[in-house]
Amino acid sequence: MQENIRRIAPVSTAGLVPQRPATGMPICEHVDPTTLFVDPAYQRDIGERGIRQIRRIIERFDWAKFKPPICAYADVDGVTVLKVLDGQHTAIAAASSPFIGQIPIMIVEADDTIAQAKAFIGQNSERVGVTPLQLHYAALAAGDEDAKTLQSVCDKAGIKILRRPGQYDPAASRETIAVGVIKQLIARRGDKLSKEILEILANAERGPIKSEHIKAVEYLMTSPDHCEMFWPQDLTAAIVDLLTAAEEEADQLAMSRRWPLWKALATVWFRKCKKRRHVARHAA
Template identity: 65%
Template sequence: MQNNVRPIAPVSIAGLTPNSPSTGMPIFELVKPTDLFVDPAYQRNISEKGSRQIRRIIEGFDWTKFKPPICAYSEHEGRTMLKVLDGQHTAIAAASNPHVDVIPVMIVEAEDTISQAKAFIGQNTDRLGVTNLQMHQAALAAADEDAQTLELVCHRANIKVLKTTNAYTGDGCRQTIAIKQIEGLISRRGAQRSREILEVLANAERGPLTAPQIKAVELLLSDHEYCDKITDEDLTDAIVELLTTAEEEAKLLAVTHKIPFWRALAITWFRKCKKRRQPLTRAA
């Protein structure tokens, strides 16, 4: 039985407020891929995985599979150029293929770095392969307040947020890539308390700071079952004293009691931590 084709038809917009585009409709142009540029303020460098992707595109280059890069005209040092907002792997593959002279690109209105970075975020939100770190760097370039707050909190805690997952130096002390965990921490606890929580780990001189570690410290310093019995400084001392054995004990505890690793890590640190004396309650 042959399936009937179906036309594109509008859906109901009841309850919706359709947005009116603030910029003009994109245009398409044919350009030499080598005439395109990439802005490192919001674009990632090509990783080993990205290089493999480019090679696959070169070997299987087919116009039926081609997705035009999204670009924007921009002024840079007195020169007008086309910057790639999305699709740099495709553009590099095309520039590397001797059978391809020009490619079509879609050009949108985004003249400055902030608007270009916002466009990059819009193109890559919820896309697989674009990491939280890359989205955070783009948000910084777009002057996003939440991203700026995260950087400020980490800076005041003397913690460096890395730009890529393989950028750790030394033992990773005071360095992190746990962007989503810190975002959630700030959302739940506010900037000041988040800084204090992160300082507990930073002052322990352990690295890198991981999401389970951050979550464990947040629990210990926020949950009434624990927070009234320990101080920030005593928790730092416990983390230093246990070193890597804490993770080993926590893994065993997590398996034995079927609890999340981060919670097991919190319990392990708490057991080691010096406890405050609790005031005696007077009998009625």
């Protein structure tokens, strides 16, 4: 036996409580890839980047590099089908190749959409290339309470969470892909204040709402030196008045002061904002 290979050996489980599998072992089958289905409740659409990836797989297809898609049986309108939980790009590439009629797949137990979405999250939560947007919608389909709260806050604020990067409509407003920042915002500030912060940006009817925008408004709405100095609607008005000029000025300010962009943007917006709360307090 070669000296540079090693046998699989168990590691110590001291201090662990091993989990007994909740379902049976997966089974392996060979299927025609065109008989497989994808559920948009937790799977992203195939964009331009995905098409490029699929075309690369077709051009370089090699069984030695093939990873079987993970699937689950599902009932759709009384018909039993196989849904792809992980590996739709591989399945589409195989279906597109004139040299491949069947592929091996691994079938796991996941009886409904919620279980399938949870399986998808488990397969992809640590994988590079799977976006936070995709994981958010998968968690939403799985009934995750944090995902439902995040979606509810955005819905109430009038903000649409896109399903994938690059899906922005140049003519649209109230769109975002900043789910990670919004999730952190809700964890720090709660549902109510988070909605108020997001509403300030939504009501400005700007293009994509970016993470820097959210952080800047959060800072102004929570900083003791700023939060009592303006009404939220006046901050919205300042954002509308400045438009993209604010970000150009913030870029320069961030470089000169060595500040993060969100702090520079907050400073620019605050300078433009009417200081009504301050005036009203002293008038009383």
